[in-house]
Amino acid sequence: MYQQQHLSHWSAQEDRIPSLPCSVPNPPRRDEAEVMASSVGAKVLSDVYRLHHIPLPPITLQALLKRGPRVNPAAIATLQSDPKALEKWKEVNAPSIVMSAQLLHREVPIRIARRIVDLENLPDELPDAAPILSLRNRLLQSFELLTSCPMPFNLESEREFLALHQQIRKEHATMHGNIAEAVQALEYEPAGLSESLDNFYNSRIGIRMLVDQHVAAQTPTPGFTGIVADKCSPVRIAQDIVDKVKPMWQDSLHGEQLPEIRVAGELDATYRYVPQHIEIIFTEVFKNAVLNSIRAAKKTGTNTPPPVTVLVSGGPHGVCIKVSDLGGGMTRSDANELSNYWHTATSPPASAYDPVADVLERRASGLDFSDSFGLRIAKLYAKYFGGELSLMPMEGHGVDAYIYMNCLTGASEVK
Template sequence: MAAKKASEGFAKVVADEVQRWGSMKQTGVSLRYMMEFGSRPTERNLMRSAQFLHKELPIRIARRAIELQSLPFGLSEKSAVLKVRDWYLDSFHDLRSFPEIKDKDEELAFTQMIKMIKVRHNNVVPAMALGVQQLKKDLSPSIVPKDLEEIHEFLDRFYMSRIGIRMLIGQHVALHDPNPEPGCVGQINTEMSPMLVAHAASEDARSICFREYASAPEVNIYGDPNFTFPYVPSHLHLMVFELVKNSLRAVQERFVDSDKDAPPVRIIVADGIEDVTIKISDEGGGIPRSGLPKIFTYLYSTAKNPLEENYEGVHEGVTMAGYGFGLPISRLYARYFGGDLQIISMEGYGTDAYLHLSRLGDSQEPLP
């Protein structure tokens, strides 16, 4: 009995602490600031970065943990969502238990710890997707998509915050790399070639298409191969991969029984003064106009669901389709650094996706 009382007391202390940190103000940073700060990874700068994260990460993580406890339609009670909440509470506890960082050894120990936090949260997207699937199974048919807007808004905030947390941790960890690639400041490549990233992402998407359908349409890329700008290659790879994967699937399924050759997917990279725009065009038959509002929601996918109870082995972006999370999350990645993603479709012909990336790098992180 005494043990139960103690654990309840402990839970209350943790809950109060999470509430206290969750009500503090978050501090956003810009791509340009990360680049300028990270271009001199001196011991003093790494210490300052660790001290900033020591205070900033618990605030961001506490906010999400609080939200995870009060989601509508009983989403908070789903086993997969409870698991995610526990990951966030564990990470909050790890960060708050870590003493103030005063020297190089403490800074290195802190860096190891946040690296572990990032790994702990690797499967948050498939776990939340599974929670949403569990919810969909239990929802009464009388609930219309409009009622679910609150869940969409929560997931937008939740994933946007996750992108920020992973970017801050990843950037700090990467600044410790003794042999960074030329032109790279942490995770940011100051001379990233969008053509090269688009090519690599397209090849990855084609290999998955091959695995699923035993063939894949060609992908043709147009643009200036010498053009570069500062961006995070892993973010761009994820977005282009997702868009090309959707296009390949649409074309493949439209032409599967046709005697015509499947038309290629076309990627055009345009370099403007404010934005770099990447257009991905396919002739996969398009999306009916009534379906367009749904493609950025988290409760919609036209494919069979690849998620079973076991999502531990699932990594982001490995299945051809089925989460229904790829497009909304890609749009968040674009918006994280001040860009956007738009989809324009011609039913009966095909779809164009416009990925706008801000060149200026000075938009602040959007902090949900």
């Protein structure tokens, strides 16, 4: 896959907060974590409320390309094959690497503060639900760790700072299950739920992308500027995903047949984009189309589900993808519910599913709708850089999903 090679490390508008030595503690047990978080000091909460409203610049493709050190394309092969040369290159580019880390040091606490406030502002009884309180406590602990960590000033302190981020990401791996569990317990859909959770997930996506860009920029790869592919082929990514998910999905069918997924389009048509975003969108849309086809085969009693077709077409400023199934279609109301938080909150707390996970297997394993919010998150990724994802159902026929990606512009702003 395009992006996995960049994520192997993970398998001054604010007033400075007093700093303590930056360290990566062993994660506490859940009961210990609850006790620790319940005693979070008023100073930490005050800092959260102070920082969460600080404005931040929008994240655009152009802004990402400016993060981290630049590298001569002719030197990339040497840097990949010679660890000593890579370390020397990092030393030469230390000012740029450290500056990128300092930007993260300023921005990430603000974005985490926004996520904490988003949880507190969830509608009705959700802020007091046990899974949400547990998640809020973990975020408060992470916020305190990050704001207590000194500003990176050299490569050694930058590595310590990234180690802290890596530990925090591991501890946040189950947060999607917390949210799904809390929403699933609701007896009705409260007003404002979609907007609140959109804000939460947009902030989570933004943090991951900024940190991943910082890490990837230090491991130069041909054809990439950090996590941004200079020549990203949607057709090739679509086919790669099909090849990867077919064995996983086939296993989950217990002998039933998987529909054929046909990918068509110009293989050499390329765009500058973040490949992992395309992977996340495609995975969820393909899954929905495959499920529709399987249901149609069960209704008609046929052994072979109707095929799913993927058509990619692009112009000078973006690309459009149509994913079509012949699963019999559905009403517009039913189609809208597929991307509704409340209607799709079915992930069990122990589920490893995470729609924004680095590893494809955590996003794609299992062909069922226990994967909460998948299409909703895919829509957020499509909109991230000014694109769109929409479902067009035709009752009695099938569903067409249209994905537009605004690849060459900086239209996105992240809250």
